[in-house]
Amino acid sequence: MESKQQIHGLRPILEAIESGEEISKIYFLKEGNGVLFNQLKFAAKKAGIATSFVPEEKLYKLTKENHQGAVAVLSPISYQNLEEVLEATDLETNPVFLLLDGITDVGNFGAIIRTAECTGVSAIILSEKGSAPVNGVVVKTSAGAVFNIPMCKVNHLKDAIYLMQAYGITIIGASEKAEKSIFDTELNKPIAIVMGSEDRGINPSTLKTLDETFKLPMLGKIASLNVSVACGAMLYEVVRQRQ
Incomplete structure (x- = not known):
């Protein structure tokens, strides 16, 4: 509650x-x-x-x-230290992390947390500035999942990316300019998926730090998905590859 x-x-x-x-x-x-x-x-x-x-x-x-x-x-939750979370994570289990780059809509934020918990994400990392707060709407939309998954706040998302790369975690994200599909991307390894904001996607400076990019197939006339839906599609492709 x-x-x-x-x-x-x-x-x-x-x-x-x-x-x-x-x-x-x-x-x-x-x-x-x-x-x-x-x-x-x-x-x-x-x-x-x-x-x-x-x-x-x-x-x-x-x-x-x-x-x-x-x-x-x-805040109804306490944020955890990212480095401590990484130290406590067994990388041989191929963990999945989620980095949120400017997600400000609390409904989308809660939905992402719920899907992340359901798909076994090890932790969610967000920036102190420009991120949605964990409030009652987030708690409700996440169906309480926000209490079951480690949440980490960092000063700058790029610093978190560099730290995770130092731990051998591959940083990936969706880009319209990517040549390969997510279905052709190897996801059965320690990875962190970056999700961009609702209006502009992944920040260009953040995008440059990614190890790999891919695209989600779009078959209709609309060129983009809701960020929580896109996140769900990516996470369940991770699950599919690991089944």
Whole structure:
């Protein structure tokens, strides 16, 4: 179930950030200002916490207390350290990892987590900035799978890619410019699949770091799939090759 725990007030939220509390999102008063208010905004941005600037009515829907122009929603999960996850993973079992490059839609995020858990993904890695928060919608859409799979947050996705490559993990992803199909790609080895954002796909700078690219066959008039559907197709091709 979703954690309903919240923190309201500028100083308490700032102290929560400084203490390393897992914050899913901070709602700021749209007209907010002042030294402490701006200090909190800067701290949230530096920590890569999702923010939203809303009218006062929204804040009072979140809490009836004196919010001072900010309400923070705590994350229902704790993120794990990627290097520790890699150290604990037996690479001889050919694990599969999932790297999410700018997935911001919470519905797609939850659906991806659910499919990842069902297909045996070892961990999901996402960037601190530009990623959807783990909130109630994600928990519900994932059918609770978010509690059953390690989730790792990193400062920069490319750093995670370089680290995984150092562990001998092949980084792959879909690209329209790829020459071979996913069905002609060897997936029975330690791999990490990169999924790009809903609007622009994999970031071009991230795409350059991939070891292999492939394409999903498109037989209709529409040129792209929903990101969660595309992710499901890829993961089940991994399952098929390993059966």
